[in-house]
Amino acid sequence: MDSHMIKDSYRQMVVDAGNTMVSLGLTVGTWGNISVRDVETGLIYIKPSGMPYCDITIDDIVVMNSxxxxxxxxxxxxxxxxxxIGIMNARKDVNAIIHTHPIFSSAFAVTRQDIPGISEDFVQIVGDKVINCEYSLPGTPELAINVVKGLGDRNAVMVPNHGTICVGADIPSALKICHVVEKSAQIYIYAKLIGDPQIISEPDMRAMQDFARNHYGQGK
Ligand SMILES: [Zn+2]
Incomplete structure (x- = not known):
């Protein structure tokens, strides 16, 4: 491997995203993990195992291939x-993956319920809902198969009794997905306490997804 293919900027992205994830309360301790793919080289930069985020420097980041x-x-x-790597191989549109151990979406992962499409931001960028993949033990190749299958073409999936995985074209996009999934899970739980949450209709979801993809933002 030519050493010039390894980029410090990508190592730094993994370090920074870990600290952001902890500061947002999306995980604790050494749990959760992050990866980012350099589309130019196809190399994947990933968090080291079992190290507290505050101790990780760019020298600790591991670089892997497909x-x-x-x-x-x-x-x-x-x-x-x-x-x-399984997700990166299955989804060419995904270059960043953030696996969190958050509170509100974990309530859905523990009870093995879907997070339904109840808010505009969620259906625009995450999908119609977030489901639980099939259960497997952490760190196993079986879990990877189940995660890829459960994720499908959505941008988030939950792992039963474990946590949430959010994906995006880059780290800021994946972090935004983490934020919106967790916010929607929290809203749904609170909404259930005071009433009967209404799910957005499928035609309206499609219309919002089309708008977000093709028309939203400056210059579209
Ligand atoms: Zn985990």
């Missing part, structure tokens, strides 16, 4: 590298 091989780094990669 064949699940380590190409650079002296640390062991996150035990969840199977699903990070």
């Amino acid at each position: 064949k699940y091989e380590i190409v650079s780094g002296h640390r062991k990669p996150s035990i969840e590298f199977h699903f990070h």
